[in-house]
Structure formats: C-alpha cells, structure tokens
Amino acid sequence: xxxxxxxxxxxxxxxxxxxxxxxxxxxxxxxxxxxxxxxxxxxxxxxxxxxxxxxxxxxxxxxxxxxxxxxxxxxxxxxxxxxxxxxxxxxxxxxxxxxxxxxxxxxxxxxxxxxxxxxxxxxxxxxxxxxxxxxxxxxxxxxxxxxxxxxxxxxxxxxxxxxxxxxxxxxxxxxxxxxxxxxxxxxxxxxxxxxxxxxxxxxxxxxxxxxxxxxxxxxxxxxxxxxxxxxxxxxxxxxxxxxxxxxxxxxxxxxxxxxxxxxxxxxxxxxxxxxxxxxxxxxxxxxxxxxxxxxxxxxxxxxxxxxxxxxxxxxxxxxxxxxxxxxxxxxxxxxxxxxxxxxxxxxxxxxxxxxxxxxxxxxxxxxxxxxxxxxxxxxxxxxxxxxxxxxxxxxxxxxxxxxxxxxxxxxxxxxxxxxxxxxxxxxxxxxxxxxxxxxxxxxxxxxxxxxxxxxxxxxxxxxxxxxxxxxxxxxxxxxxxxxxxxxxxxxxxxxxxxxxxxxxxxxxxxxxxxxxxxxxxxxxxxxxxxxxxxxxxxxxxxxxxxxxxxxxxxxxxxxxxxxxxxxxxxxxxxxxxxx
Amino acid sequence: xxxxxxxxxxxxxxxxxxxxxxxxxxxxxxxxxxxxxxxxxxxxxxxxxxxxxxxxxxxxxxxxxxxxx
Numbered sequence: 320x321x322x323x324x325x326x327x328x329x330x331x332x333x334x335x336x337x338x339x340x341x342x343x344x345x346x347x348x349x350x351x352x353x354x355x356x357x358x359x360x361x362x363x364x365x366x367x368x369x370x371x372x373x374x375x376x377x378x379x380x381x382x383x384x385x386x387x388x389x390x391x392x393x394x395x396x397x398x399x400x401x402x403x404x405x406x407x408x409x410x411x412x413x414x415x416x417x418x419x420x421x422x423x424x425x426x427x428x429x430x431x432x433x434x435x436x437x438x439x440x441x442x443x444x445x446x447x448x449x450x451x452x453x454x455x456x457x458x459x460x461x462x463x464x465x466x467x468x469x470x471x472x473x474x475x476x477x478x479x480x481x482x483x484x485x486x487x488x489x490x491x492x493x494x495x496x497x498x499x500x501x502x503x504x505x506x507x508x509x510x511x512x513x514x515x516x517x518x519x520x521x522x523x524x525x526x527x528x529x530x531x532x533x534x535x536x537x538x539x540x541x542x543x544x545x546x547x548x549x550x551x552x553x554x555x556x557x558x559x560x561x562x563x564x565x566x567x568x569x570x571x572x573x574x575x576x577x578x579x580x581x582x583x584x585x586x587x588x589x590x591x592x593x594x595x596x597x598x599x600x601x602x603x604x605x606x607x608x609x610x611x612x613x614x615x616x617x618x619x620x621x622x623x624x625x626x627x628x629x630x631x632x633x634x635x636x637x638x639x640x641x642x643x644x645x646x647x648x649x650x651x652x653x654x655x656x657x658x659x660x661x662x663x664x665x666x667x668x669x670x671x672x673x674x675x676x677x678x679x680x681x682x683x684x685x686x687x688x689x690x691x692x693x694x695x696x697x698x699x700x701x702x703x704x705x706x707x708x709x710x711x712x713x714x715x716x717x718x719x720x721x722x723x724x725x726x727x728x729x730x731x732x733x734x735x736x737x738x739x740x741x742x743x744x745x746x747x748x749x750x751x752x753x754x755x756x757x758x759x760x761x762x763x764x765x766x767x768x769x770x771x772x773x774x775x776x777x778x779x780x781x782x783x784x785x786x787x788x789x790x791x792x793x794x795x796x797x798x799x800x801x802x803x804x805x806x807x808x809x810x811x812x813x814x815x816x817x818x819x820x821x822x823x824x825x826x827x828x829x830x831x832x833x834x835x836x837x838x839x840x841x842x843x844x845x846x847x848x849x850x851x852x853x854x855x856x857x858x859x860x861x862x863x864x865x866x867x868x869x870x871x872x873x874x875x876x877x878x879x880x881x882x883x884x885x886x887x888x889x890x891x892x893x894x895x896x897x898x
Numbered sequence: 899x900x901x902x903x904x905x906x907x908x909x910x911x912x913x914x915x916x917x918x919x920x921x922x923x924x925x926x927x928x929x930x931x932x933x934x935x936x937x938x939x940x941x942x943x944x945x946x947x948x949x950x951x952x953x954x955x956x957x958x959x960x961x962x963x964x965x966x967x
Contacts, residue, residue: 820930
C-alpha cells in the first residue's frame, strides 16, 4: 500500500514504524494461582503507586507553570485511582484474575455506565477515566511511556504532527526518518529531518491512522511517497533507488570541503542552521564554515524551569569551542511568551504570530533577557560568537534592545568578567516593516540575516502550516524578491554584510538568484551544504547577477521558477532525477 | 469531584440516592455512575456522629452552583 505526501527531506529509507502519540494496549485475561495472588497484588500496588507519583509530578509541574488552581484538574484522577485501586484489590482476591484484566473491567464498567446515560458533561469525564486506566495499565505492562528520547531501535517516526517540544528530547541516533499527517516543506518535522539528514514525508493526511507499530515502511523523501508493508518487488526496486541515491549523495559529498566560490572568484559563506547541540557534528561533517543560526529555544522547551545563566553558558560555550575559529550566530529567544514560565496567567492569543513573542518577550522580561545575554557574552571569549535579535520591527525596538545589551556589557565589565568586546551584533529581518526601513537599521548593527520563513508569511499574509492556503507560500513571489533585494542593498549601502537563514537559502532552485542579488552568507540545514556549494561553484557571479536581474523583471512566481529551472537544466547535468 | 471530596471529610457514612439507586457518596466511581444531572433530585443520606453537619454541608454545596466538577 502506498500513500502520497509532500517530500520534505531527501533520501530513501527502510524501517519499522514507531507510532508517536498513539498507544496500543492489549488486555489479556489470565487466571492467577492461589499462591500467586499476593505477588499479583504487589505488582498492582506498585503500578498504582507509580501512577500516583506521576500525577503528583504533573500537579507539581502545573502548579509551577500555570498556577495552583489548575492542579484541581487532576484531583479527580487521583480520587478515581484510589477508588478503582481499592475495588480492584478486592476483586483480584475474589476472582483471582490478573490485575490488568480486573482493573480494566472495573473502569470499563464505569465508562459504559456513564456513556449510556447520554449525559454530555459526564461523557467528558470518561477522558479522565481513560487516563487513569491507561496510566496504570501502562505501568503494569511495562510499556515505556511515549517519549522520543527512549527509542529501543532505529525507527521511522510516524505521527500526526511533530512539535518542537516533541523533538526536543529526540534520540537522534534512533531516527531513520519522519512521516506525518500534517505539515509542509517548512514545517518543524521537515526542518528537523533535514538537520538530521534523514528523509521525511509530510502532509500525508492520515498516515498515523493507517500505520501500526512495527509496520515495515519505505520512506521515499525524494518523491514524497510512503509504502506500508511493501511487497517483494517494491522492496527490490527501492533497494536500487536507495543505492542510486547513496551514490548521488556520495558524489555531492566531494564538494563538502570545497569553498563556495563562483567560477569568477566570488566567495560567499556557506554555514549551517542548528537547534540542538548534537547537530554541530552534522554541520561540521557537511562542511559548514560556521553556524548562521543557532536557535536557542531548545534550551527553554520541554522542561519545568528556566535555564540558568550557567546552563546557557555551557551550551553556548560548547558550540563556540567546537566551531572555533568559525563564527557562530546565536539568536536570542524566539518563541511566544506562553512558552516561558512567568508564574502569571497565560493569555491565549488569537494571533500568536502577530503576538507577544521573541524580542517583544525579551524586552518585557528583562531578567530572562539579560541572563541569556550574559551567558552569550561570557561564552564569547571561547570562540567566535555573534548575537542576533529576532523579530525586530523597527529602529526604536532595536535601540531598546541594544541598550539592554550595553547595560549587560557594563555589568560584566564592573564584575570584571571577560567577554568579547568585538562581539558582532545583527538582526533578523523577517518583518516587512524592518525590511522597508532596513537602511535605518543597517546603520546600527553589524549584519542582517534574512528570515524568509516568516518574512514570506507576513508579506503574503499566509500561514505556512495551513494546508488549504499553503500554495500561496512561495519564496519566488516577486514581492518577496523585491524585499530581499531591498534588504541586501540597504545593508551593502551601509557597509554591512547580509546573510539568510530562512529555508530559502538552502533551496537549490533559489541559490543562483540569491547569489546574483548579492547575498553574502547562506545558512541552511547541514545536509544541503554540499549541494549548495556545488551550485555556487557551477556559475559565475556575473551570470548569477543576470539571472537575478531577469528574475526580478518577471511577473509571477511561476515564471521565475520556470526560468530558473530552465537555466539549471542547461547548465548543470540535472539534479537527482527520478526514474 | 468536589462532592466526593467534601463527603470524604466526614466520619459518617454518606450515600446518594437517585431514582431508587443508592451509591456510596465517598466513592467517585459510584457517584459518577449515578450520573445525576442538573435539575434531577437526589437524596443525601448520612449516618454517623457528624451526620447532621455532613448533610447540611453537602446540601449547601449542591445548591451553591455546581457547574464545573
């Protein structure tokens, strides 16, 4: 059986499916001998105790992150747990069946009794019952709870969707690839897959419902197809495809350590986007000449307290040292304020992308901001670090942020703590307002990095995660191209360099155009580095400028795409072609 | 479930009765199964040293609003 989705990360892989988010528990009914009753009861009690502890942990976490009132939500679970446990113990003694079956029976009875009344409100309470049931059964049966951090063997992860929280604790050595129901080329799963260098197919619609744990999958990240339990013929065919792809990749690898120099001698910087410290090895392997974007959000996610200055310092220092003497650009916190633990009530925003996030949060939560800046500055003596502010919307905001940075530097000077006084400061240009006043901003920073992912969203007013309108998200839209040109020119006119860390800079089709517009630095997922170098080395800067000029004269994204494709087919021996 | 929490605080036995079905007021499972909705009539039965207080308290609780929980 095969299913078509969107190719999000290239490659071909064979592997067993790991369904993330769904748990399958099969209850078996067995009789227990008289002599084994005590042991069975002990086993059950332990499982219950574990569940009790889990709920207490959850309540503690909630108390810290949201507030004490909300912990009441789990009081019902605890009471239910106690009641059900008591009755189960009694019944095990009476009926001498195993704990799983007995417990399951008791709770199922409660559930069906409630559901049969047709009472809507109570019907929702079955969710609570379900949770208690699953939790204890899981503990009894020894099924490890679903975290991607504890995978037993290499698997293909199949899920409805994957969020940064899901992948934050990923055991990357065990991931063969990703397949998700939702998402597009720039969704989180796609980005992580490319950083890890594994294939991914997204936007499959219903794969998480079609696949079961352990199903054999062929993940074709080139064509965007997934085969579930393929037949012999398909397996053989794909074995050949896989070998062809490996061969192609091997050829590409010959470019990885070469400089990104055009045929007529213009050299640009080709660097990597990373978010987890482990990805540094991948970046170095694929020939990154630096880190163009180190996303720091991961230090704040999937944990119950804010990362301390020391903790952050260690993280930044590690990367600085590993990449030295190559530059590393550290972007300050870039998430919604609700992801931080403030102890205040979290406000649900209707438009989070237009809301309280990134630099806006940092400028409000000064302690948190300063802690991060201190950690970065302290680590700056260990290598070649640069600081970058996200989501800057205008000059006033930039000046405020710079003032905080200067305050922090002054503090460190007074404390006699060393930092790199020449640490470069840049901003991400990802909001149209910033692009339009780029000339003003350029006078007050050392560099720009164009964040095309968000720039395109804001400019065309499209949510790249919304499948219905995702077709509108196109980096080659003339409006986007004009803005990029504007940004690069504003930067160069004011003597600063301009890089790009959005997915566009790693998109083979767009390289010549960006090159021709004068982009100085290309930052991308490590796996694409060799191919991008190859593409840069295949043209002269003069020709690239012509490509850019012509492209900007065209009227639609489709025309631009067709034009570039045509040129690339002529010049290069074609990319990896599907047969 | 607030009712069960409050009921459990008392020494007396507490039972809830609706349409002839009587359940243990201190057991969340049983109370859930009784599936009493708003507007339905329930009888609160308490037996023990603090039975009077228990009934008073529980009646007040139910009357007070009881939308969530």
